[in-house]
Amino acid sequence: MKILVCISNVPDTTTKITFTPDGKAFNTAGVQFVINPYDEYALTRAIELKEALGGTVTVLNVGEADTEPNIRKALAIGADDAIRVNLKPTDAFLVAQQIAHYAKEGAYDLILMGRESIDYNGFQVHGMVGELLGIPTIAPAIKLDVNGTTATVEREIEGGKEVIEAALPLVVTAQQPMSEPRIPNMRGIMTARTKPLKVVEPVGQDAKTSVQHYELPPAKSGVKMIPAENAGDLIKLLRNEAKVL
């Protein structure tokens, strides 16, 4: 089985978000970038499937050269090879086009990715890739198993879950509790250095959206403290002052 895992490069979850003074760009100064946590769930599950069933795991990233440390990390965790599409990922459709092109070229059985990136929170790329390839997407998935050419997927729905059986090839997006992310070991880090990382040029420049401006939400005006012994007063305040009950 050939698995393609799409990863994006995002600010670490503890990052304090700031923008350049003109509000046009995210301020990357001093920011640590990581593999998007949702993508990491997809990556770990892909590696588990490979270990159980055989096959290969290829990681794909649409990004500029500064994403390579995290691509190497994915290789250290256990992916076999990697593709970097040399393009700044500014638009979901633009990214989906790249993934669909290289996914088709590699004839993968399973295309995995996280449900969304924690920076732009589009939750769009999965469906776009499925549509471009003419195959189903199952999102967001919390469990994934493969038996021969059939995948069994549990999809989270609002208020429950569904079990879906579908024939490969498929696009599946991951969220918890799909897998427990792994920390690369020393052997993994050593072998990752020599695993193939192919840099390819983008196909098309067909963006459908463009970001004009970023802004932080207004700061909270301050917290009103209620003494613990009068805790019941809180409920009255929520009804009469905040008017939310």
Add this chain to the structure above:
Amino acid sequence: MSVLVVIECANGEVKKSSLEAASYGSKVAAALGTTATAVAIGDVQADALSGLGAQGVTKVLLDNDSRLHNFVPGAYVKVIAKAAEQENSTVIVLSNSNIGAAIGSRLAVRLGASLATNVVALPQINGSTFTVRRGVFSGKAFSDVELTSDKKIIAVKKNALEVETTAGATATVENFSADLSDADFATAPKETVKQSGDILLTEAEVVVSGGRGLKGPENWHLIENLASALGAATACSKPVADVGWRPHHEHVGQTGITVSPNLYIAVGISGAIQHLAGVNSSKVIVVINKDPEAPFFKAADYGIVGDATEVVPKLIEAAKALDK
């Protein structure tokens, strides 16, 4: 040409998030000098849909093919694409739900449309270009995004906008069919597991959430009883889901569920930046923590310093005393 609104239903009723989408779509339609048409799929009767007139919808197309009672992305997209074609719609509005994201992303490719998800405000319309504000960086910021294609799809964030209601107005309901074949249902679910009786976390107006300050699952009844007294949904922090006190689908935060209720009550949650990301678009935040230095107090509107096991019973008592 009309604005097309995609309506999701649950238990025979239109979801609140879809009322928000309908209200949004009607306002966009008014700005464009046209009308709003809704398309509803699934297990719902015409009576429940005619009420969408109150949100400014003039017509509802209903496809009640029983195979559509479960969500099947390919089939749903086919129905909506056909409705968009019939209505000559260049703007499609849906809810930023799991279903909305699955439909919107495929539909955007099929129609060659620009797609914006997680949208929190009405568009600024400048000729054929829309600029919309959407939540980014997991609720820590906003971005203004230009949608440049002729066709636009907008997925509206839950609870971000008020539902406009004009009492007494009704929409006409027409039956609609997209002539689906069995192949469109290839990924139909084999089994659906519902959590019965619970209030949907993502739809809830009030959420009571617990963290490690509860000390153990044996104290979870405090969260449940407070939620039940307030008509709220329950949630938890990531550490609580990770240790298995509560299931992962209740975990709110950056890598869990994002909620934006009117009221979020956090009990025994310190307020790590990852947790705040999932809740900071809530309108009012209450924090109860025994540590006065807990970072969550900085993001809160109301706070109580105290032990959950002592504070929460007082809240339950006061909540029960409220007249409904």
